[in-house]
Amino acid sequence: MLNKLFNKTKRIPSTYQEKLQPQEVIELYTRLTLHQQAAMIRLMARNLVVKTDNEDLYGYELDFDVVGAMIEAKPSGSDDVVET
Numbered sequence: 001m002l003n004k005l006f007n008k009t010k011r012i013p014s015t016y017q018e019k020l021q022p023q024e025v026i027e028l029y030t031r032l033t034l035h036q037q038a039a040m041i042r043l044m045a046r047n048l049v050v051k052t053d054n055e056d057l058y059g060y061e062l063d064f065d066v067v068g069a070m071i072e073a074k075p076s077g078s079d080d081v082v083e084t
Contacts, residue, residue, distance in 0.1 A: 038064045038071045045073075 020028070029037065045059030062073045 034066045034069070034071060038066050041071060041073075 029040065032040065042064050045062055045064070048059030050057040050059070057075065061076050063076050065072050065074075
């Protein structure tokens with residue numbers, strides 16, 4: 001038991017690990033569930049800007065939800081009902 005405490009193997013930081021090839025990334029993504037894919041898109045969207053004619057929409061301003069068999073992205077706070 002004490003042997004386990006003192007002989008911990010050190011994990012290599014992710015920045016030093018070998019990078020995945022593009023095909024490996026695609027293969028991994030296809031094996032994820034829709035909820036896992038939505039979580040992955042949330043992480044990737046931090047570096048995303050969607051440019052439209054009227055405005056720039058940044059990825060961190062989007063909410064990603066699973067609706068049926070699709071992942072839906074909508075601006076944060078768009079669920080609010082506006083009363084006039």
